[in-house]
Amino acid sequence: MRAIWKGAVSFGLVSIAVKLYSATEEKDIRFHQVHRTDGGRIKYQRTCSVDGEVVSYDDIAKGYDIGGGEMVILTDDDFADLPLSTSRAIDVLEFVPAEQIDPILFAKSYYLEPEGQATKPYVLLRDALRDAERVAIVKIAIRQREQLATLRVRDDVLVLNTMMWPDEVRTPDFGFLDDDIETRPAELAMAASLIDSMAGSFKPDEFTDNYRTALQEVIDAKVEGREVVQPEEAEEAPAAAIDLMAALKASVERAKQARGEKPSGGTDDAPPPAKKASRAPRAPAARKTTTPRKATKKSA
Numbered sequence: 001m002r003a004i005w006k007g008a009v010s011f012g013l014v015s016i017a018v019k020l021y022s023a024t025e026e027k028d029i030r031f032h033q034v035h036r037t038d039g040g041r042i043k044y045q046r047t048c049s050v051d052g053e054v055v056s057y058d059d060i061a062k063g064y065d066i067g068g069g070e071m072v073i074l075t076d077d078d079f080a081d082l083p084l085s086t087s088r089a090i091d092v093l094e095f096v097p098a099e100q101i102d103p104i105l106f107a108k109s110y111y112l113e114p115e116g117q118a119t120k121p122y123v124l125l126r127d128a129l130r131d132a133e134r135v136a137i138v139k140i141a142i143r144q145r146e147q148l149a150t151l152r153v154r155d156d157v158l159v160l161n162t163m164m165w166p167d168e169v170r171t172p173d174f175g176f177l178d179d180d181i182e183t184r185p186a187e188l189a190m191a192a193s194l195i196d197s198m199a200g201s202f203k204p205d206e207f208t209d210n211y212r213t214a215l216q217e218v219i220d221a222k223v224e225g226r227e228v229v230q231p232e233e234a235e236e237a238p239a240a241a242i243d244l245m246a247a248l249k250a251s252v253e254r255a256k257q258a259r260g261e262k263p264s265g266g267t268d269d270a271p272p273p274a275k276k277a278s279r280a281p282r283a284p285a286a287r288k289t290t291t292p293r294k295a296t297k298k299s300a
Contacts, residue, residue, distance in 0.1 A: 005142060006115065007088035009151070009158075011125055017118040018090070020142075023109040023159060029215055079144070089141075090160070092151070095134040101150065105163040112151070112158040122158065129153050190248040197255040 005020035033042040046055045063071045114122035129136065129152065136151035140160070148163045256262070 001111075003113075004110075007090060007140075008118075009090045009092065009112070009122075009125065009138075011092050011121070011136075014121050014125075016121045016125060017115040018112045018122070018158075019115050020160065021111045021113065023111045027209065027212060029212060029219070090149075090151075091139045093137045093139060095129075095132065095136050097133070098135045098150075098152065101135070101163075104169055105148075105166075106150075107147075107162040107164055110160040110162070112160055125151075126153050126156065126158055129158075187245060187248065190245060190252065194248055194252045194255065197252050197259070197261075 001021045003019035003021055007018065007020070009016040009018055034040060035042065046057075046060070047053065048055050062074045064074065065071055112122075125136075138149050138151055138160070140147055140149050140162070142162070148165060150161045150163065152159055152161070
């Protein structure tokens with residue numbers, strides 16, 4: 001990994017020299033725009049919309065559109081005196097319980113590595129955070145932008161998570177929030193049963209990007225000059241509008257079957273209480289649905 005930032009964590013009167021590394025990387029397969037006939041890369045020129053001239057990087061400035069066709073042009077001098085935190089400091093502001101931070105605020109993750117003689121104070125802060133079961137709220141300037149962030153411990157390493165500012169989180173404004181919609185106790189009970197039947201422990205390694213895997217297979221096949229034959233997946237047709245309770249019951253049964261459990265039935269007012277009690281009403285229902293089909297075949 002290559003460090004993208006160097007500075008220090010300011011922890012009271014303690015200064016901890018650190019290097020910052022991106023903790024994540026996108027695995028998306030990236031493409032270039034090319035000419036279909038000969039594969040040549042497509043290039044773009046920066047041209048001025050007023051005089052049509054090609055503009056070099058040295059002549060490009062930042063402009064803020066104030067509307068009405070007017071543009072305010074800012075130079076490097078305009079940015080020089082802004083109250084931006086020093087680009088070489090991570091200032092610890094306070095320590096808070098992690099559960100107080102809404103995950104919607106998190107943006108990007110970085111690893112912090114101690115530099116030089118900073119290993120001892122780094123480990124001290126790491127262990128103190130772990131023992132206190134809190135995270136540090138910090139400010140950091142990355143790429144000329146001041147950002148709010150947290151410092152927490154993961155795998156014995158300090159991790160910095162940049163955050164959105166509160167005014168950058170949109171407030172949901174949807175019509176249904178003003179509607180008076182009630183859920184029946186039986187529906188809640190069945191939904192709880194569905195949640196329980198699908199409960200598990202999150203293991204990230206169990207999940208894969210099937211689309212990226214298939215796309216890579218297509219690319220490899222192109223390189224090797226062979227044809228790719230993708231198996232057709234049976235796509236379930238959208239179900240017709242059905243009763244919510246019936247949909248919940250069917251979902252519970254499917255989840256149980258996926259886990260290898262025996263199917264169970266139940267009543268309209270409560271989730272299936274026990275396997276023995278649920279077997280009796282299910283058998284007659286099966287006979288009713290299969291008997292007409294046999295009679296139809298004979299008559300045909």
